[in-house]
Structures are given as C-alpha cells and as structure tokens.
Amino acid sequence: xxxxxxxxxxxxxxxxxxxxxxxxxxxxxxxxxxxxxxxxxxxxxxxxxxxxxxxxxxxxxxxxxxxxxxxxxxxxxxxxxxxxxxxxxxxxxxxxxxxxxxxxxxxxxxxxxxxxxxxxxxxxxxxxxxxxxxxxxxxxxxxxxxxxxxxxxxxxxxxxxxxxxxxxxxxxxxxxxxxxxxxxxxxxxxxxxxxxxxxxxxxxxxxxxxxxxxxxxxxxxxxxxxxxxxxxxxxxxxxxxxxxxxxxxxxxxxxxxxxxxxxxxxxxxxxxxxxxxxxxxxxxxxxxxxxxxxxxxxxxxxxxxxxxxxxxxxxxxxxxxxxxxxxxxxxxxxxxxxxxxxxxxxxxxxxxxxxxxxxxxxxxxxxxxxxxxxxxxxxxxxxxxxxxxxxxxxxxxxxxxxxxxxxxxxxxxxxxxxxxxxxxxxxxxxxxxxxxxxxxxxxxxxxxxxxxxxxxxxxxxxxxxxxxxxxxxxxxxxxxxxxxxxxxxxxxxxxxxxxxxxxxxxxxxxxxxxxxxxxxxxxxxxxxxxxxxxxxxxxxxxxxxxxxxxxxxxxxxxxxxxxxxxxxxxxxxxxxxxxxxxxxxxxxxxxxxxxxxxxxxxxxxxxxxxxxxxxxxxxxxxxxxxxxxxxxxxxxxxxxxxxxxxxxxxxxxxxxxxxxxxxxxxxxxxxxxxxxxxxxxxxxxxxxxxx
Numbered sequence: 001x002x003x004x005x006x007x008x009x010x011x012x013x014x015x016x017x018x019x020x021x022x023x024x025x026x027x028x029x030x031x032x033x034x035x036x037x038x039x040x041x042x043x044x045x046x047x048x049x050x051x052x053x054x055x056x057x058x059x060x061x062x063x064x065x066x067x068x069x070x071x072x073x074x075x076x077x078x079x080x081x082x083x084x085x086x087x088x089x090x091x092x093x094x095x096x097x098x099x100x101x102x103x104x105x106x107x108x109x110x111x112x113x114x115x116x117x118x119x120x121x122x123x124x125x126x127x128x129x130x131x132x133x134x135x136x137x138x139x140x141x142x143x144x145x146x147x148x149x150x151x152x153x154x155x156x157x158x159x160x161x162x163x164x165x166x167x168x169x170x171x172x173x174x175x176x177x178x179x180x181x182x183x184x185x186x187x188x189x190x191x192x193x194x195x196x197x198x199x200x201x202x203x204x205x206x207x208x209x210x211x212x213x214x215x216x217x218x219x220x221x222x223x224x225x226x227x228x229x230x231x232x233x234x235x236x237x238x239x240x241x242x243x244x245x246x247x248x249x250x251x252x253x254x255x256x257x258x259x260x261x262x263x264x265x266x267x268x269x270x271x272x273x274x275x276x277x278x279x280x281x282x283x284x285x286x287x288x289x290x291x292x293x294x295x296x297x298x299x300x301x302x303x304x305x306x307x308x309x310x311x312x313x314x315x316x317x318x319x320x321x322x323x324x325x326x327x328x329x330x331x332x333x334x335x336x337x338x339x340x341x342x343x344x345x346x347x348x349x350x351x352x353x354x355x356x357x358x359x360x361x362x363x364x365x366x367x368x369x370x371x372x373x374x375x376x377x378x379x380x381x382x383x384x385x386x387x388x389x390x391x392x393x394x395x396x397x398x399x400x401x402x403x404x405x406x407x408x409x410x411x412x413x414x415x416x417x418x419x420x421x422x423x424x425x426x427x428x429x430x431x432x433x434x435x436x437x438x439x440x441x442x443x444x445x446x447x448x449x450x451x452x453x454x455x456x457x458x459x460x461x462x463x464x465x466x467x468x469x470x471x472x473x474x475x476x477x478x479x480x481x482x483x484x485x486x487x488x489x490x491x492x493x494x495x496x497x498x499x500x501x502x503x504x505x506x507x508x509x510x511x512x513x514x515x516x517x518x519x520x521x522x523x524x525x526x527x528x529x530x531x532x533x534x535x536x537x538x539x540x541x542x543x544x545x546x547x548x549x550x551x552x553x554x555x556x557x558x559x560x561x562x563x564x565x566x567x568x569x570x571x572x573x574x575x576x577x578x579x580x581x582x583x584x585x586x587x588x589x590x591x592x593x594x595x596x597x598x599x600x601x602x603x604x605x606x607x608x609x610x611x612x613x614x615x616x617x618x619x620x621x622x623x624x625x626x627x628x629x630x631x632x633x634x635x636x637x638x639x640x641x642x643x644x645x646x647x648x649x650x651x652x653x654x655x656x657x658x659x660x661x662x663x664x665x666x667x668x669x670x671x672x673x674x675x676x677x678x679x680x681x682x683x684x685x686x687x688x689x690x691x
Contacts (some may be wrong), residue, residue, distance in 0.1 A: 012184045014092045015191070018083040019198070020178035022076050025103055026205075027174060029072035029110045030065070033234040036114035037064055040121055045227035045540045051650060052223055059222045064232050070208035070215055071237050075106045080202060084195070107167060111160070113235030119151055123536045125549070127230045128238040130246045131346060134361070217241050226631045227540030252360070252368055255672035263669060266662035269609070276673065280374050282609050283596040283670075285583060292565035293591040297385065299446060299454045299524040300585055301514075304351065305503060306463045308530025310338060310551035311537070312500055314645065321478045323497060325505025326512060327555075335556040335570055337602060339646055341615045342532045342552045343578040348399055349616070350531045351459065354578055355408060357598055358671045359616060364404035368675040374596045377582050378408040381455040384590055387411045389454060391442055393419075393461040394432035414441065427470040432461035434470050435503050439510035446520060453523075459531075463503040467495045473502055487537055496534075511557060525585055526557040529578060546638055547627050547646040550615045554581060554602075562588055568603045575622050575646075576602045577613040598667070612663055619660035620646070628657035635661050 041049050049057065079102055086092040113128075120128050185191050208215025220232045233241065260279050264271055269282050287293075316323040324331060344350035349361035357375035360366070372379075378388045389412045396402035396415035405413045416433045419441045420426050426437035442458055469475060475498045485493055507528055515521045530552030539549035554576060558568070566588040583599030600608035600622075611622040619635075620627045626637045627648050637655025638648035 011088055011191075012186070014083075014087040015184045015195070016179055016182050017096065018080075018087055019182045019184075020175050021099060021103065022080055022083075022202075023178045023182070024171065024174035025076050025079075025106060026069065026072045028107055028170060029075065030068045032107070032110045032114055033068040033071070034065070036118060036235065037231055039118055040127075040231045041228075043118075044121055044125070044538055045225070045231060047541050047650075048223075048225040048227045048543060051543075052225065052228065056223050060228060060232065063219070063222055064234075066208045066215055067220070067232060067237060068234055069205045071234055072110075073202060073205040075110070075236075077202075077206060078102070080199075084199075103171070104167075107171075108160075110234075110236060111163070113239055115156065115235075117235035117238055121230065121540075122538075125227070125230075125535070125538070125540045127233055128235065128242050130242050131361075132239070132242055133246045134346070134348065225543065226629065227543070230540070250366065252366075252675040253672050254676055255669035257673075260666065260669045260673065263662045263666040267610075267659055267666070276677070279673070280596060280670065283375065283598060285587070285595055285597055287587050287590050287593045288567075290566060290591040292561070293589065296523065296561070297453045298559070298562065298589050299456075299520070300381075300386075300589060301442065301446065301454075301456045301458070301524065301526045302581070302585070303458045303460065303507060303510075303526070303528040304354065304531050305460050305507065305528055306347065306531060307500070307534050308463070308503070308528070308552055309500070309534040310340070310530075310553055310645070311545075311548060312497065312534055313504075313553065315484060315497075321497075322476065323478075323501045323504065324508070325501050326508025327504040328508070330508055330511050330557065331555065335558065335603070336572060337554040337574060337576050338551070339573060339575045339613075340529070340552060340554045341547065341550040341577045341613050341618070341620075342530060343615055345532050345550070345616060347459075347531045350578060354581070355405075357579065357667070358674075359667045360671060362399075365400045369400070369404050370407045371674055371677065373674055375598070376408050377455075377457075378405070378410045380582070380586070380595045382409055382411075383595075384586075384593055385452060386455040387450060387452040389414065389445060389456045390459075391419075391438065391445070391456060392416070392432070392459040393435065393438040394459070414445070427472075429462065429464070429468055430466055431464050435460045435462040435506040436470070436509075439506055443510060443513050446514070446524070447517065460503060460507075462506075463499050467492070467499045469495065469498055469502055473498075476501055490536075515557070522559045522561060524557075524559070525562070525589060526555075527581060527585060528555045529553065529581060543650050544641065544643075544647045545645075546629055546648045547618055547620060550618055551645065552578075554578075556584070558588060566603075569605050570603055574602055575613045575620060575624055576600070577615065579610070579614055610663060612660065614663060614667075616664070619657070619663060621660070626653060626655040628655070628660040630657075630660065630664055 052060070079099055082095055083092070083099075086095045117128050120126075120132065124131065185194050204210065217233075221229045222232070223229065257276060257279060261271055264279075264282065271278055271281065273281070313323055315321060318328075322328070342350050343353040344359075344361065346361060348364070352358055352361055352363050355377055356363070356373040358373060360368075363369055381388050388410045390405050390410045391414045392398070392401065393416060395417070396405075396413050402413050402415070416428070419433050419437055422441060422444065423437045427434045438458060438460055442456060446454060446456060475495060478494065478497055480493055480497070488496060490496060511526055514524055514526060533550055533552055539545050542549075568588065579597070580599040580602050583597045584602045586593065586595060586597075587601040588603060598610050598614070600611060608622070613620045613622070615630075617629070617631050618627055619630055624640065624646075626639050627646070628635045628637050629652075635657035636652040637657050638651075639653045639655065641647050641649050
C-alpha cells in the first residue's frame with residue numbers, strides 16, 4: 001500500500017494514464033507542426049532548401065523539432081501540473097474528464113495555427129508576423145469577404161469538422177500505444193524518482209535548450225536563406241512572437257543623437273552644428289531658381305495604385321495580352337521608371353512612408369500620429385501655397401486615416417461616401433469604390449475653379465483581393481501559358497490579370513481627360529506608382545527575385561513647357577524608389593523652395609545625399625553594384641546576374657552592406673527622435689549634448 005495514496009495499482013494506473021496522454025499529445029502536436037513545415041518548404045521554398053548543404057538541412061530539421069517540442073510542452077504544462085496534483089486522489093476522475101476537452105483545444109489550436117501560418121506564408125512569403133494584427137485595424141466586413149473569396153474558407157471548415165474523426169482515432173491509437181509501453185515503478189521511492197526525472201526532462205523541453213539561455217527567436221536561423229529561416233517557427237510560436245513585437249511596437253523607442261551621428265558616419269556624411277535639428281540637415285533640399293516656375297506653379301496629382309505590380313505588368317504583350325489598356329499610350333510618351341521599388345510592403349506601410357517618411361505602418365492609429373514630422377508632404381505643399389486634398393476609394397475611417405490626414409494638415413479628405421453622393425451609380429467591391437469613379441471624382445475636383453494650385457493624392461482600391469470587376473466591364477480573355485498559371489496559383493487567374501488591366505485602363509482614361517482639357521494639360525503633373533507588388537506568388541522560392549519582388553512602376557506626366565524649362569535629364573533605366581517621387585516632382589515644379597526629404601531627383605544628374613533604392617526588405621545603391629537583403633542579420637549582399645528586372649544571383653556574395661544597413665537604421669532613428677521631440681520650438685533649440 002502507498003500510505004494515504006489509496007491502492008498502489010490505482011496510483012500506477014493514474015500515472016500511466018497521465019504520462020500516456022502527455023506523451024501522446026506531444027507526439028501528435030509535433031506531427032502536426034512537422035507536416036505543416038514540410039508543406040511550407042516544398043510549396044514555397046523548395047529551391048532554397050535544395051541549395052542548402054546536407055549539414056544545413058539536418059540542422060534545420062533538428063532546430064525546428066526543438067521549437068516544436070518547446071511549444072508542445074508549454075501547451076501541456078497545465079495538464080501535467082493538474083495531473084500531478086490529483087493522480088493520488090479522487091480528483092483524478094475530474095481531471096480525466098477535463099483533459100479530453102483540454103487535449104482537443106490544444107491539438108486543434110496547433111492545427112489551426114499551422115493552417116493560418118501556411119496561408120500567411122503563401123500570401124506574404126514569411127511566417128506569421130506583426131502584419132497579422134493589421135486585420136484589427138481594417139474594415140471587418142471587407143476582411144471577411146477577402147478571406148471567404150481568396151481562401152478555401154468553407155472547404156477548410158468542412159475539412160476541420162471531418163478531421164475530428166481522424167483526431168479521435170489518432171488519439172485513441174496513440175494513447176493506447178503509450179499506455180502499453182509506459183512503465184511505472186512499484187516502489188514509492190522509485191515512483192518519486194521516476195516522476196522527478198520526467199518533470200526535469202519535461203521542463204527542459206519547455207526551455208528547448210540545455211544551455212544557459214532558453215531557445216528563443218534569436219536562435220531561429222540556420223542559413224543565409226531567409227525563406228528557410230521563416231519555416232523554422234511553427235504557427236503558434238510565430239504568432240506569439242508577432243504578439244510580443246506588436247505590443248512592443250505600441251511604444252516607440254528612443255534614439256540618442258550619438259546613434260544617429262554614427263549612422264551618418266557609416267553613410268559617409270558629417271553633421272555640422274550642435275542642435276538636434278541639425279541632425280536633419282542632410283535631408284534638406286533647395287530647388288534651383290527658375291523664372292518660369294515663379295509664374296507657372298503646376299497642379300500635381302499623385303496616384304497611389306493598389307498592387308500596381310511590375311511583375312504582372314511584365315507579362316504584357318500588347319494586343320496579345322493587353323494589361324495596360326488606355327495607360328499604354330501614356331507609358332509610351334511620358335516618363336516611366338520600371339527599375340523602381342516600393343518603400344513599404346503593404347498599403348499602410350508604403351502610404352505612411354510616402355506621407356511622412358516614417359517606417360511605422362501603424363503610425364496613423366498610434367499616439368505618435370500627431371507629431372510634426374519634418375518630411376510631412378502636406379506641410380510641404382501647404383507651405384508652397386497649394387491646397388492639399390486626399391481622395392481615397394475606401395472609407396476615411398480605415399486605419400484612422402481621416403484624423404491622421406487632418407493632423408498632417410491636408411485641406412480636404414474625400415472618401416467613398418462623398419464620391420457616392422456625386423456619383424450614385426458608382427460600383428464598389430469589398431474594400432471601396434471602383435477606380436473609374438475615384439478618377440471621375442479626382443477629375444471633377446481638378447477641373448473646378450480654384451484660387452490655389454492643387455496637390456491631390458489619391459488611393460485606389462479596385463486591384464485588391466478579392467479580385468472582381470464591375471458588372472459593366474467585360475473580362476478580357478487573355479492567353480495564359482502554363483508557366484504563368486503555375487506562378488499564380490489562384491482559381492481565377494484571368495480575373496486577377498483583368499482587374500489589373502481595368503485599374504491601369506481607368507488611370508489611363510483619367511490621364512487622357514486631363515491631357516485633352518486645354519485648361520489642365522499644360523499646368524498639371526500626374527504621377528502614379530503601386531503601393532506594393534502583388535503578394536502570394538512565391539518570391540521566397542525564387543531567390544533571384546530579391547529586388548524584383550518589390551518592384552512597382554513610377555509613371556510621371558510633365559507638360560512639355562516644364563520639361564523644356566527645368567533642365568530634365570531622363571534615363572528610363574535609372575534606379576529609384578518611392579522616396580524619390582516627391583523630390584522629383586517638387587524639383588521641377590517649384591522655384592527657390594526648401595523642403596526635407598530622403599529622396600533624389602530622378603530627372604536630374606545632380607549628386608544625391610541618399611543614392612539608394614530603398615525598401616524595408618532590400619536596398620540597392622544607385623551604382624547598382626549589388627543588392628542587400630535587409631531581412632538577414634547582418635544584411636547579405638547579392639550580385640546582379642545581368643538579366644532583366646534586376647535579377648540577382650542565387651548565392652550571397654562578399655559585398656559589404658554597411659551603408660545600406662546604416663540607411664535603414666537612420667530611417668528608424670530619425671523617426672524615434674521625432675516621435676519623442678515634444679514641442680517644435682523646444683526641438684529646434686535642443687542641443688545634441690543635452691540628449
């Protein structure tokens with residue numbers, strides 16, 4: 001007899017039951033994580049995987065297993081503790097009943113997070129990260145429509161329900177197997193020693209490591225191939241890391257002037273002066289004196305087009321596969337930069353960078369949104385005497401955009417509600433009104449009588465999942481060979497291409513209307529770029545597309561008189577990025593005007609302070625010697641392979657990315673110091689030595 005414990009046989013049975021369920025649950029969870037990882041690797045990063053050495057592949061699976069065991073052990077720790085408290089008394093009967101529910105929740109949580117991680121990887125080329133929390137800032141109805149239309153939602157629900165039968169069979173088989181092989185010593189002392197060893201091993205699994213430090217995100221790297229490293233964390237731990245980073249992102253760090261000075265030095269830039277405001281001097285531009293511009297201030301319309309992708313547009317073949325529509329003739333006659341990359345990798349990400357040069361996609365919804373950012377383009381054009389107008393095809397409440405834009409001092413913010421008042425017949429999708437009516441509204445405002453020149457910034461939405469076309473638009477039948485269909489694994493690839501063509505066609509029609517208007521064609525600039533490249537087409541499995549995966553076009557119409565009178569030097573092959581757009585337009589629109597920007601004038605041969613095409617994930621110097629993968633730490637350099645669209649070699653080179661890394665750091669640091677700067681007057685007079 002075990003004194004006070006009841007019958008020895010009962011205690012042994014309870015312990016055997018507990019250990020069999022815990023070990024079985026661990027095995028099932030690890031099996032789910034491993035299978036999901038196999039799907040990730042062979043669906044999205046197959047090329048990178050087979051480029052690794054045997055040793056790297058081995059380390060990948062071992063490290064992944066350690067993370068899986070860590071997560072699985074943490075998931076069952078409450079069951080272990082509850083079982084150990086009750087195994088020697090009648091409370092264990094209650095434990096057995098509750099464990100069935102607990103086990104179901106744990107295993108299905110592992111399964112659901114793995115499924116979410118798979119489709120997240122398919123869409124964003126990475127495991128779950130903080131961008132997943134952007135869903136809480138979106139229009140819920142639009143998000144639901146996108147999920148239902150773009151993912152096998154109902155099929156997934158059905159399969160999850162059917163998997164319950166497999167779950168019951170697998171659990172019964174696994175638990176019975178472990179009950180047969182688990183041995184529990186009969187002696188009290190041996191049983192206690194056995195359980196002590198079990199607990200030590202279990203908690204070691206929870207740490208994931210036998211060394212001083214537990215297994216953590218810092219360890220999730222076995223190769224220089226970022227796609228492979230993204231496959232190491234399983235769904236639950238990737239979500240947990242994202243949650244921690246999301247919490248941390250709510251509080252902007254501080255930056256010391258000494259850190260900023262260090263970044264400048266790495267870029268080869270010396271700062272003169274001792275005021276904190278002097279840290280922004282390298283961003284200061286002054287346009288040349290120009291008598292023509294003194295009396296001819298142009299209107300400027302800057303269109304940010306949803307998912308205007310260089311990749312998809314590269315499949316355009318004129319009449320055979322027309323993806324440009326009305327935009328084609330304007331691309332043929334005006335300035336177009338195709339070696340051009342987006343600064344961010346999502347709509348809010350790129351938009352925030354374009355508006356204020358801040359690398360924080362959640363700025364509009366944060367407590368730091370109201371600061372006076374030095375690269376605020378609304379302030380720039382207000383100071384230049386413009387009326388500033390923002391027109392969005394979506395709701396202005398999206399990501400608190402209305403309040404944010406008003407804090408930036410846009411004169412007017414126009415959203416779908418006003419467009420629908422002006423055009424009751426306007427069609428719309430899940431995320432907003434169609435581009436046709438966005439551009440009708442833009443043209444209407446541009447054509448109205450106004451005392452000031454207009455700066456109008458638009459945000460389109462039609463080319464956004466779920467892809468669809470207005471009923472009155474006929475889907476273009478385009479031939480899509482197998483190589484394209486394989487690259488775009490969607491049920492209706494034809495609609496995706498047709499939606500892009502529709503958006504390009506409507507932009508082209510708007511440009512044509514402006515050019516056909518005698519009042520507007522000679523005094524209006526029109527610019528357009530994509531907010532980001534298209535997602536979900538497997539860039540991780542094509543490492544040569546490190547840069548290409550972020551390319552969007554930059555189009556600019558400038559009336560002939562401005563071209564003649566502002567010393568334009570156009571090189572269609574020139575490299576650029578979105579930080580250069582405003583700088584380019586202002587340099588050819590305003591005389592003797594000072595403003596702050598990271599950008600370069602792409603229509604000038606003048607020396608530029610920051611000669612880099614910049615994206616948060618990849619940076620390329622304008623010398624085009626190599627591209628730097630900023631997702632690796634330290635960043636890795638890749639040589640170009642002299643193919644079209646800035647393709648790089650598969651293997652990293654010995655190229656130095658110190659300057660590129662310093663530029664990325666500088667972006668962050670200047671944001672941090674502005675976010676905490678307090679009153680503008682104090683900021684201007686603050687000494688570097690005071691910080």
